[in-house]
Amino acid sequence: AQTVTQSQPEMSVQxxxxxxxxxxxxxxxxxxxxxxxxxxxxxxxxxxIRQEAYKQQNATENRFSVNFQKAAKSFSLKIxxxxxxxxxxxxxxxxxxxxxxxxxxxxxxxxxx
Amino acid sequence: DTGVSQNPxxxxxxxxxxxxxxxxxxxxxxxxxxxxxxxxxxxxxLTYFQNEAQLEKSRLLSDRFSAERPxxxxxxxxxxxTEQGDSAMYLCASTDRGWPSGKDEQYFGPGTRLTVT
Numbered sequence: 001a002q003t004v005t006q007s008q009p010e011m012s013v014q015x016x017x018x019x020x021x022x023x024x025x026x027x028x029x030x031x032x033x034x035x036x037x038x039x040x041x042x043x044x045x046x047x048x049i050r051q052e053a054y055k056q057q058n059a060t061e062n063r064f065s066v067n068f069q070k071a072a073k074s075f076s077l078k079i080x081x082x083x084x085x086x087x088x089x090x091x092x093x094x095x096x097x098x099x100x101x102x103x104x105x106x107x108x109x110x111x112x113x
Numbered sequence: 114d115t116g117v118s119q120n121p122x123x124x125x126x127x128x129x130x131x132x133x134x135x136x137x138x139x140x141x142x143x144x145x146x147x148x149x150x151x152x153x154x155x156x157x158x159l160t161y162f163q164n165e166a167q168l169e170k171s172r173l174l175s176d177r178f179s180a181e182r183p184x185x186x187x188x189x190x191x192x193x194x195t196e197q198g199d200s201a202m203y204l205c206a207s208t209d210r211g212w213p214s215g216k217d218e219q220y221f222g223p224g225t226r227l228t229v230t
Contacts, residue, residue, distance in 0.1 A: 004143075004155075006155075030224045043223070044117075044221050044222060044224065045156075045204070045206075045221040047218055048220070049221075050218070066191050091155050091156075099169075100146060100158035100161060101146075101148075101156070101158065101206075101219060102158070102167065103155030103157070104155050105153075105154060105155050106153070106154070106155050
């Protein structure tokens with residue numbers, strides 16, 4: 001079974017600085033998708049960024065980028081120029097095909113003004 | 114596009130009672146997923162539907178849990194004889210495209226928070 005591990009329960013960063021959230025996963029499949037989701041306090045889960053495993057190029061979305069290391073099964077999220085609105089729980093997730101999402105335990109990100 | 118909606122948003126019930134939650138997916142989304150999220154944890158998959166067919170059920174979904182999507186639109190999740198361990202946030206998500214396009218994104222609802230006393 002696929003598993004996703006986030007080893008940082010909490011992270012904090014100064015506003016306008018850069019922070020990297022870590023994620024590792026385990027799978028025997030070669031074709032899959034990886035995601036970072038953001039869950040603000042008492043608000044619903046929203047997709048931050050996605051990465052297709054067959055793509056070598058790391059995905060970027062404005063201030064958000066990933067470092068996808070397929071051989072190492074590592075998928076970290078970098079947030080540049082951190083903003084107060086980035087404070088949330090961040091979940092790394094794996095999906096094969098159109099199947100269910102498998103989530104990590106989450107990292108709580110605090111932005112210090 | 115009004116997003117995924119879930120009702121009720123909060124439910125407090127006594128142990129042993131039955132509860133039912135509803136999820137309305139984004140219009141015309143053919144896949145619908147249920148997840149359970151306990152405090153401080155990531156969501157865990159419960160079950161999913163393609164149209165009205167329930168295609169997969171997690172082992173987390175005990176006999177006390179049942180889900181339906183009768184006309185391939187909204188879905189209900191019922192928990193019978195609730196236990197304190199059922200206290201959690203129940204999340205619903207929907208998506209509009211299936212394999213092999215792979216370009217589907219699961220849109221999540223706000224969740225139903227269940228407290229069993």
